[in-house]
């Protein structure tokens with residue numbers, strides 16, 4: 001048999017039916033639902049008199065527009081201040097109760113951002129197809145899953161048939177070899193990749209991340225990278241199975257035990273690209289050359305090393321690029337050619353499905369420990385990605401470190417990643433954010449987002465402007 | 477689903493690349509639990525000078541006179557002409573819902589983000605990919621002649637505007653579903669036996685996939 005990539009293997013093993021036109025019916029092992037993209041899908045089921053195809057492949061949790069404020073959370077769903085948000089969360093609860101779908105409700109242990117709670121509970125396991133009505137579903141690819149976001153009509157389709165009609169993508173491999181420098185994190189790696197290939201560089205491809213940097217990376221780090229595949233245009237980002245994968249999965253709540261575990265592991269070990277597999281596109285980066293990254297504009301590809309500066313208009317190759325740069329400079333309130341470290345910071349957000357896992361909390365706490373947030377910074381939100389991350393962080397005393405530094409320790413949810421709740425930027429405010437999108441208005445109307453790693457975000461909070469975290473780490 | 481066969485309508489140009497889904501429909505409007513009613517908030521931040529909220533009465537809001545859809549010559553446009561990577565960003569289906577609710581039936585661009593492209597087909601909105609030079613010519617034609625109508629013929633896979641006539645590619649299955657206005661779920665359920673057979677095989681090989689998630 002011809003050599004196969006990891007993506008080819010996952011595709012092949014989930015094919016229910018191929019059609020003449022190249023589309024296919026593909027089986028979905030895990031479907032994760034949240035309050036924002038599901039109500040119209042459930043309504044569609046009801047209107048057509050349909051039921052979910054099966055229940056033990058679906059799981060739900062509210063995350064996008066719940067409050068992260070302690071007191072509001074304690075008041076339950078009725079405590080959600082915004083009435084449309086409240087209705088949406090209630091609707092999810094009602095739909096899950098009505099159709100019998102397992103849901104981790106707002107204040108239950110297990111609740112969290114869809115892409116944090118799925119892997120952490122063992123809902124998603126290697127070799128699975130995973131979909132969710134959220135474009136950052138590629139996160140689960142860190143466990144060698146074929147995972148991607150879907151729209152609401154597809155949510156309904158998966159509920160009704162446990163399948164998706166889709167077409168095979170092309171294969172792209174992104175190799176990052178070498179060793180990451182001191183203070184350089186998975187977030188910096190993925191931002192550097194997006195800076196290199198652009199926000200449409202991966203369109204139509206399933207990306208496999210490979211090379212020494214990923215071999216040495218933890219699963220949580222791989223999740224951060226796969227999470228942002230969509231920011232490079234690719235719906236799918238993946239890393240092959242290795243011992244790190246198996247060790248991560250072992251012992252989690254929904255993971256098999258005993259003989260089933262053994263047989264699962266031997267199957268999972270086959271989930272790597274064959275050595276002679278052919279990729280349609282290949283990109284190579286030198287890991288040792290990557291510095292901490294900061295986005296300065298309003299597209300994730302508008303990124304520079306912290307040691308660099310905002311580009312010059314005269315350096316742009318086309319009128320279109322020049323116009324995009326001009327617009328970005330205007331929106332972001334920045335001068336061409338200014339140093340990245342001159343960017344002021346009004347608020348800081350540490351959280352989102354990109355960077356709200358325990359390792360992210362530890363990285364931010366390591367910088368915050370014994371330091372104080374700059375007086376010019378209005379607010380620093382630290383938002384754990386799930387109830388379990390919150391519990392673990394508190395057990396390690398990280399919440400106390402954040403509070404002592406003048407940061408706010410919040411309840412789990414998406415929070416200021418997309419500002420559907422009260423966690424928002426004001427117009428013109430700059431934010432060092434560990435989330436994944438710096439689009440205009442994403443974190444609040446007129447807000448200015450700078451995507452960075454958790455350590456860089458904590459450092460910016462202390463300094464009051466963007467700063468190279470490596471200079472602060474050497475002080476230890 | 478509403479079928480799409482041939483459509484002729486006034487074209488409006490949105491002349492910027494990478495128009496993302498946050499621009500098409502800002503997140504505060506995603507709180508709705510309905511599928512319709514998003515039209516008044518399409519391109520909300522570009523279209524209005526104030527900040528829109530889901531409950532606002534949009535009729536009294538100050539319009540941004542510079543925004544293309546507010547210009548009288550484009551009132552009633554049903555064909556949107558756009559630049560590359562249109563619809564990038566989130567998976568929100570609210571983006572095609574908003575375009576459709578506003579009155580657009582088709583979007584023409586040199587390229588689309590994958591998820592957005594896919595979502596359009598589920599909602600009777602036809603995304604048409606033409607080459608950059610072809611799209612440039614259409615932008616030129618719109619600028620040159622006020623009231624320009626564009627005709628998109630799905631069966632013939634053609635776009636016509638004045639003297640211009642272009643061919644576009646589209647995959648057969650999507651074309652067929654859109655022409656007929658077919659319900660994709662109903663179609664897939666015709667393969668129920670194949671799905672059940674797959675599940676039986678999977679349960680034998682990888683039993684741990686099933687059964688674990690329960691309360």
Ligand code: SF4
Nearest residue numbers: 136352353414417418
């Ligand atoms: S944290 Fe942000 S990107 Fe992630 S699921 Fe929530 S809203 Fe989407």
